[in-house]
Amino acid sequence: MIQTKLIPRTSEAFEPPMLIKNILAESLKYEPHREIVYRDLFRMNYIEFNKRVRRLANVLTGLGVKPGDTVAVLDWDSHRYLECFFGVTSIGAILHTVNVRLSPAQILYTMNHAQDNIVLIHEDFLPILNAIKDQLTTVETFVLISDKVYTDLNAVGQVPAGFVGEYEALLRDAPDQFDFPYFDENTWATTFYTTGTTGNPKGVYxxxxxxxxxxxxxxxxxxxxEALPFKSRTDVYMPITPMFHVHAWGFPFLATIMAAKQVYPGRYEPEMLLKLLVTEGVTLSHCVPTILNMLVSSPTAQKFRDQLSRWSVLIGGSALTKGLAKAAMDLGINITSGYGMSETAPILSVVYLNDSERTLPLDEQIDLRTRAGRIAPFVEARLMDDTGQFVAHDGQSLGEIVVRTPWTTQGYYNDDERGAELWRNGWLHTGDVASITPDHWVVIADRTKDVIKTGGEWVSSLDMEDVLSQVEGVAESAVVGLPDERWGERPYALIVQKPGYDLTAEGIKARLQSQIERGELHKWYMPDRILFVSEIPKTSVGKIDKKRIRAELKEQIFP
Structure with a gap:
């Protein structure tokens, strides 16, 4: 950095740090009577929400939680989780959002690695806790979470020793005033764990x-x-991305600073999601393609076309295919894409249609809406080749996306080696291969580990999945590369077909062949084999698990 002249400071001047408590404070200024809703079980306004956050702070400090201690939460998406986003962090403690979809062994690893001091856990996850509790090395206190209020924990089955009470009962008895302190804005606020292709989950903070x-x-x-219409007095937000995963992409913080109506669905059930969508007037959600496909494919969805036409959905986590985008848009859903990763908090780009693009017919907008988006404000994104040199942003040249932002994680907790690999050459490496257009559109080609090298050509598994998604009757697809003695690798495709269709591998290949002959598709995009399956393996956050698919196919095809 260059040497500059800093502004002089008066000895009495105070420069407020950027703290999460400041986001909370804004929620009371303009629309304090808007609601926060949990399923069909609970609702409150922002006045009550702020009181409950302060009650939680009193409960935690009363239980001995100090600044720097770690509070683990295992819960469904709920108003309680939202309270923890603010109540835990605003006392200077660290919130560990535990991924409840990991295996018990992985959950145990993350809780010990994060050095959790206190655990807030929903009764649905007690069987997991009972399996690992004796191996937890730092946890001293447990609090039960339930949709019921238990004054006597003996009334709950499977509650082990160490529980001090139930969440709602503890809040009820706590004062609703708490003076959140000021502290350094670089104070550690949150931790969660992301799984990779090898090794234990990595702690992102x-x-x-x-x-x-x-x-x-x-x-x-x-x-x-206006990348998404989250601005009017009538907008209602409901996450369909787990709150344990990158703070539900940061949207609960955004919704709270705006005092927008928020709806939390708890356990993800198609019927409950659609019910809340209709009865609470939800206008904005975000999710991975798997969840959108589940909702769009539901027979119930057709009954709610009028309500769905008011709904905007941001897709991330995995590529949005043109086939799924068209199915959603046919129901009237305003569908767009975003891109990011756990280590970037996560937003790096979101689809933004400029004045000329938004006038295009919807069918011509699909190509833009399924891109990774335009680079977000305050994000510096470049393309880098294997030698560490930057690649031109000409919309054609490919390179790995590397980024710098004011919010990217500084490493992995207690893992200097993988942290250094993440931050090579002073840039955070995403592991994604892409092109960037001169007008700042990001077009993802593939993950570096998922690109298929066949016959000397790089083939994008995402492009192949996009092509397959447009075949009538295909509900979902996944493409991976497997070893081939002659070509290095060859693509293999898994397909889930929609009910009522009778697709064949030969029929799909014939369609692809006609596209190849018309010059619409490269010959290397013809999969060696197409296998029909009832479902495609997913990771704990709903992404296609290509590592598992490759391993299972290798065992099946090359025993």
Whole structure:
């Protein structure tokens, strides 16, 4: 950095740090009577929400939680989880959002690695806790979470020793006033764990400043630029991305600073999601393609076309195919894509249609809406080749996306080696191969580990999945590369077909062949084999698990 002249400071001047408590404070200024809803079981306004957050702070400090301690939460998406986003962090403690979809052994690893001090756990996850409790090395206290209020924990089955009470009962007896302190904005706020292709889950962590700045970017992009219509008095937000995964993409912080109506669905059930969508007037959600496909494919969806036409959905986590986008748009859903990763909090780009693009017919917008989006405000994104040299942003040249933002994680907790690999050459390496257009569109080609090298050509598994998604009767597809003595690798495709269709591998290949002959598709995009399956393996956060698919296919095809 260059040497500059800093501004002089008056000895009495105070520069407020960027803290999560400041996001909470905004929720009371303009629309304090808007609601926060949990399923069909609970609702409150922002006045009551702020009181409950302070009650939680009193409960935690009363239980001995100190600044720097780690509070683990295992819960469904709920108003309680939202309270923890603010109540835990605003006392200077660290919130560990535990991925409840990991295996018990992985959950045990993350809780010990994060050095959790206290655990807030929904009764649905007690069987997991009972299996690992004796192996937890740092946890001293447990609090039960339930949709019921238990004053006597003996009335709950499977509750082991160490529980001090039930969440709602503890909040009820706590004062609703708490003076959240000021502290350094670089204070550690949250931890969660992301799984990779090898090794144990990696601990990703963020400071108050990083989460504050990520919220400001979302505020600028989604509202200032209207990348999604999250701005009017009638907008209602419901996440369909787990709150344990990158803070539900940061949207709960955004919704809270705006005092928007928020709806939390608890356990993801298609019927409950659709019910809340209709009865609570939900207008904005975000999810992975798997969840959208589940909702769009539901027979019930057709009954709610009028309500769905008011719904905007941001897709991330995996590529949005043109086939799924068209199916959603046919139901009237305003569908767009975004791109990011756990280590980037996560937003790096979101689809933004400029004045000329938004006038295009919807069928011509699909290509744009299924891209990774335009680079978000305050994000510096470049393309880098294997030698560490930058690649031109000409819309054609490919390179790995590397980024710098005010909110990217600074490493992996207690894992310097993998942290250094993440931050090679002073840039955070995403592991995604892409092109970037001169007007800042990001077009993902593939994950570096998923690109298929066949016959000397690079073939994008995402492009192949996009082509297959447009075959009538295909509900879902996944493409991976497997070893081939002659060509190095060859693509193999898994397909889930829609009910009522009788697709064949030969029929799909014939369609692809006709596209090849018309010059619409490269010959290398013809899969060696097409296998029909009842479902495609997914990771704990709903992404296609290509590591598992490759392993299972290798065992099946090359025993």
């Amino acid at each position: 963020f400071s108050h400043r990083q989460l504050f700045m990520h919220t400001m970017s979302l505020l600028t992009y989604l509202i200032g630029y």
